[in-house]
Amino acid sequence: MQNAPELAIVGGGIVGLICALGLIDRGINVRVYEQAGGLRENGAGLAFTRNAVECLKLVSPLASEALKSVQTPTGDTTQPNDHLTWVDGFNQHDQNDPMFEPALFKLFVGANGFEGCHRAHLLEALWKRLPQGTVVFGKKLQTIHDDLHSDRVLLHFVDGSIAQANAVIGCDGIKSRTRALLLGPDHPASKPQYTHKLSYRALIPMEKAIAALGAQKALDQCMHIGPNRHLLHFPVADQKLLNVVAFNSDCDPWVDENGRLIAPATRQEVVDAFKDWNKPVRTITEMFPEVGEKWAVFDSYEHPVPFYSKGRVCLAGDSAHAAAPHHGAGAGAGVEDVLCLITAIDKALMLATPKTALTNAFSIYDGMRYERTQWLVESSHEVCEMYELDHPLTKGDMGKCKDEIEARSHKIWYFDYEEMLSQTLSAVDKLLGQ
Numbered sequence: 557m558q559n560a561p562e563l564a565i566v567g568g569g570i571v572g573l574i575c576a577l578g579l580i581d582r583g584i585n586v587r588v589y590e591q592a593g594g595l596r597e598n599g600a601g602l603a604f605t606r607n608a609v610e611c612l613k614l615v616s617p618l619a620s621e622a623l624k625s626v627q628t629p630t631g632d633t634t635q636p637n638d639h640l641t642w643v644d645g646f647n648q649h650d651q652n653d654p655m656f657e658p659a660l661f662k663l664f665v666g667a668n669g670f671e672g673c674h675r676a677h678l679l680e681a682l683w684k685r686l687p688q689g690t691v692v693f694g695k696k697l698q699t700i701h702d703d704l705h706s707d708r709v710l711l712h713f714v715d716g717s718i719a720q721a722n723a724v725i726g727c728d729g730i731k732s733r734t735r736a737l738l739l740g741p742d743h744p745a746s747k748p749q750y751t752h753k754l755s756y757r758a759l760i761p762m763e764k765a766i767a768a769l770g771a772q773k774a775l776d777q778c779m780h781i782g783p784n785r786h787l788l789h790f791p792v793a794d795q796k797l798l799n800v801v802a803f804n805s806d807c808d809p810w811v812d813e814n815g816r817l818i819a820p821a822t823r824q825e826v827v828d829a830f831k832d833w834n835k836p837v838r839t840i841t842e843m844f845p846e847v848g849e850k851w852a853v854f855d856s857y858e859h860p861v862p863f864y865s866k867g868r869v870c871l872a873g874d875s876a877h878a879a880a881p882h883h884g885a886g887a888g889a890g891v892e893d894v895l896c897l898i899t900a901i902d903k904a905l906m907l908a909t910p911k912t913a914l915t916n917a918f919s920i921y922d923g924m925r926y927e928r929t930q931w932l933v934e935s936s937h938e939v940c941e942m943y944e945l946d947h948p949l950t951k952g953d954m955g956k957c958k959d960e961i962e963a964r965s966h967k968i969w970y971f972d973y974e975e976m977l978s979q980t981l982s983a984v985d986k987l988l989g990q
């Protein structure tokens with residue numbers, strides 16, 4: 557749209573690209589500045605709750621179509637109700653059938669309650685649906701100048717180039733530079749903290765997984781819990797791959813001189829970590845690739861980000877609320893953020909000049925999203941302790957564990973996004989309407 561305001565999005569990850577599609581749908585010009593030289597995602601799976609899928613439809617039909625083109629229901633598609641199953645992955649349950657693991661509890665999530673995809677496939681599908689040139693690669697943000705006397709905000713990149721926009725949305729992930737600029741480099745929340753958990757991921761060909769585990773287990777979405785560790789798996793890529801994430805505890809600090817959160821890892825490390833666990837878990841770890849990678853899990857639990865917007869700069873997705881992945885809901889929360897943010901921006905631009913509209917829309921978005929997403933950071937940290945039988949509320953009591961996990965999961969899955977939208981629109985009206 558000519559003369560329409562232009563927004564700069566820092567970071568071309570999942571949340572940044574979804575946000576770009578949503579803004580373009582509303583006639584707003586967008587540029588995404590991504591530090592990498594091209595699309596960059598790791599070879600791991602990602603699952604969206606039904607709620608996040610519904611929010612995505614409202615953000616942008618194109619973004620929703622992109623997800624549809626790569627997603628697979630993560631549970632058994634022959635069942636009318638999809639469920640997540642928690643099993644005791646530590647103890648051996650039947651000497652005659654070492655692969656037997658009785659369910660500790662199940663949570664029903666409705667028909668195709670979770671949709672899984674390969675992260676790299678989703679990122680590419682989103683990118684393909686953006687107008688050519690929307691994403692500018694090789695642009696690592698260094699500084700932002702939000703001079704209140706000017707109509708434009710300036711973005712300075714590490715390569716010395718400068719861009720300008722009416723406002724900036726920082727979707728630059730867990731180590732967000734935008735967050736550090738908003739809070740100041742010495743603020744404890746400007747950097748995420750190591751949770752002393754390492755995650756090892758694998759995508760195992762489904763034929764191999766079925767041969768080793770049986771179809772019922774391989775096609776199910778299953779969380780194996782036990783002391784100090786846990787392991788989750790679900791099918792992705794049209795049920796052709798089994799996505800596995802194994803979490804191990806680590807007493808040491810995470811040291812990487814280049815600030816990376818990923819390091820090389822071997823299958824043997826995962827096998828050794830779970831060597832005392834039961835046969836099904838050991839069988840899964842033995843299918844990991846001989847050489848792979850491990851991810852250090854960081855979050856902002858210890859030092860919560862105090863606010864998500866200042867002037868014409870705001871944060872969305874992991875840059876605002878870096879949650880450990882134990883609820884599997886970080887990206888979903890990012891989609892909710894985008895829906896709230898673009899709704900506020902769209903409405904505000906109808907009522908005020910871009911500068912006033914964007915500043916107010918950002919502040920309303922901050923107020924609407926803060927509590928829920930900070931709760932997600934806290935709860936993601938706490939459910940990990942529950943899976944590992946170490947949370948003071950639940951310890952090894954499976955009844956209490958189920959109640960807690962169910963209540964927390966339902967808060968995520970059954971979020972009333974329509975209410976969020978209605979409150980967002982009222983807040984914009986109240987602030988900027990006649």
Ligand code: FAD
Binds near residue numbers: 887
């Ligand atoms: P990112 O995906 O991290 O993207 C940030 C982008 O910004 C990157 O492309 C980066 O290169 C770029 N960038 C960074 N700094 C700069 C800079 N200075 N200048 C320019 N560009 C920059 N969530 C779910 O909803 N469901 C799941 O099943 C799930 N499983 C998970 C499993 C694991 C093991 C982990 C670790 C996380 C999981 N999550 C899940 C969480 C989810 O991965 C994140 O919430 C999501 O990827 C956040 O997206 P984002 O776009 O905010 O950040």
